[in-house]
Amino acid sequence: MVKTNKFEKSFGPVGSSAGQFILIFGIIICFFSLSGVILILIGGFVGFTSTSTKIDFDRKMFKFSNNLFGFIPIGKWIPIDLKMKLGIKKSNKVWRTYSRSNRSIDIDSTDFYVYLLDANHKEIIPLIKKNNLDSAKHEIDFLSEKLGLKIV
Numbered sequence: 001m002v003k004t005n006k007f008e009k010s011f012g013p014v015g016s017s018a019g020q021f022i023l024i025f026g027i028i029i030c031f032f033s034l035s036g037v038i039l040i041l042i043g044g045f046v047g048f049t050s051t052s053t054k055i056d057f058d059r060k061m062f063k064f065s066n067n068l069f070g071f072i073p074i075g076k077w078i079p080i081d082l083k084m085k086l087g088i089k090k091s092n093k094v095w096r097t098y099s100r101s102n103r104s105i106d107i108d109s110t111d112f113y114v115y116l117l118d119a120n121h122k123e124i125i126p127l128i129k130k131n132n133l134d135s136a137k138h139e140i141d142f143l144s145e146k147l148g149l150k151i152v
């Protein structure tokens with residue numbers, strides 16, 4: 001059984017919406033000129049590129065991937081060692097952009113990530129992203145049971 005966990009867009013929420021706008025503008029331009037294809041490619045890349053993690057419970061492997069254009073995964077499978085551990089980390093991210101009148105727009109998000117840790121308690125990759133601590137604890141218990149890893 002393979003479980004896929006999606007994370008955020010690679011260019012943030014502002015870059016993602018700008019890329020989608022460029023994509024729509026490129027589609028409109030294609031009716032008049034073939035140069036709109038370049039805008040479609042750029043807009044699709046910026047607007048839909050994201051990150052995700054796949055966990056294969058049967059083979060005990062994981063894959064952190066960048067999904068180009070939202071559907072082309074780039075990454076490699078790595079086996080899970082029994083010395084690895086699981087941990088929860090709180091993340092506070094703020095995405096900031098400036099308007100033409102030099103006003104800042106801040107978009108903040110507080111999330112909890114379930115990380116895969118090595119034997120020295122250093123973070124390897126995030127496995128799951130949750131909005132609150134209770135659901136992150138539920139997921140870390142599930143992963144610990146399925147993969148046979150200890151919780152830190």
